[in-house]
Amino acid sequence: MTPGNKSTLDYEWMAFPGEWNEETLKNKFLEFMNELIKETQSNLPPKRIQYQVEQSVEYQEIRKQWNNLTPTERLNGWKQLLEKAEGALKNVLPTCVQCGECCRKGSPTLHLEDLELLQQGRIPWNRIFALRKGEPVRPPNEENEGKPYFLLDERIKIREKQDGQGCVFLDDTSDRCTIYADRPIQCRAQACWDPTESRELAKGVYLTRQDIFEKVELLMNIIIEHEKRCSFESLHKAFHQLQESEAKEVDSFLKLVAYEEHFRDFVSEQFHIPKEELELVLGRSFASLMPIFGLKVAEESDGTKCLVNDK
Ligand code: SF4
Structure with missing residues (x-):
């Protein structure tokens, strides 16, 4: 029985398993899982239960023979799968099913x-x-x-x-x-x-x-310098001023974002560090994080940069 005292066969979408092909069987089974998990308000993802059942010997056997089963045998097989799913939800195996x-x-x-x-x-x-x-x-x-x-x-x-x-x-x-x-x-x-x-x-x-680069003095020096000049503390301070001034004092905020961008470009060029690896050395750029502040950096036609609302 499913929660709410419904029989598993009360669901109209599982009425005719005798006519399903293997693909329909798989899809209907997933639909059932979603329904079951919704009703039981389980925190487990439906896919977790689906995979646990699909990796069982019973499921594999039913699936393998599905095309050769008579409609009555398919109905019985389907009932077995539904019971197995309900059982799996109650007894989640303590193992990763990937x-x-x-x-x-x-x-x-x-x-x-x-x-x-x-x-x-x-x-x-x-x-x-x-x-x-x-x-x-x-x-x-x-x-x-x-x-x-x-x-x-x-x-x-x-x-x-x-x-x-x-x-x-x-x-x-x-x-x-x-x-x-x-x-x-x-x-x-x-x-x-x-x-x-x-x-x-x-x-x-x-x-x-520090653990990764402790033996690479040059990189550690760059990291320390970057922290000194472009810390998140300084970004928060500039953002706070921007808010306090009702967006009038945009210059210091923009300057800091632009300076950090410049610092990154310089390090990348001077030391031949590809952009992707730069995000390990210096973290993510201020400019890329602007959406979290509800802003984004836009470039005017003459190349000057300005801050606009990120909508
Ligand atoms: S490393 Fe592998 S196991 Fe870990 S979250 Fe990524 S995909 Fe999953």
Whole structure:
């Protein structure tokens, strides 16, 4: 029985499994999962339950034989799958079924233990970036109504996809992690059925640029100089002044954003650091973060830059 005392067969969309082909079976099963999860108000992603059932021997057998089953056998097989799904929701297996849902919510933050993965080239340098102290970041999954908060300490993270649809290492077609054997410690601790281990890990030591570049004096000097001249503290101060003056004192804010851009261009050119890797050395540019402040930098036809509302 489904929650709300409905029989699984009460749903009109599952009335004629005898006529379904294999593809329809798969789609109807996913529809059922979504419905079931909605009704039980479970926090688990439907895909997690779907994958758990799909990896079971019973599901594989029914699916393999589906085309050769009689309509009555299909109806029985379908009933078995629905019961299996309801059972899976009640008894979530304490194992990762690689449904990709955690990876779709965001990319992992790296810990000190992950340094070896970088040093051995198992995670390429251009796939990570730094979030600096004081940087505004958006919480994953619309937590706190999606309002940005400010980082108290530096973090190193794996990049996310351009459209914001999760970790860059997630293969959307297969839902698999493309670096599964070399995934960071946070991914190993993540468990959708029990958050205890990942909560414990969050108390651990996070990786910083100091850990990565401590033996590269030149880069460390650039990082220190950049922090001195273009800290997030100075950006917040300039933004505050901008707000206080009701947007009249735009100059100091704009100057700081432009100076930071110039600093980056200079470092990139002088030391031949590609733009993607610059986001590890210097973090994300002020200009790229303007939308978080509700602004964006626009370029006039004569090349001068100005701040406009980001709508
Ligand atoms: S590294 Fe792999 S396991 Fe970790 S979030 Fe990215 S895709 Fe998922």
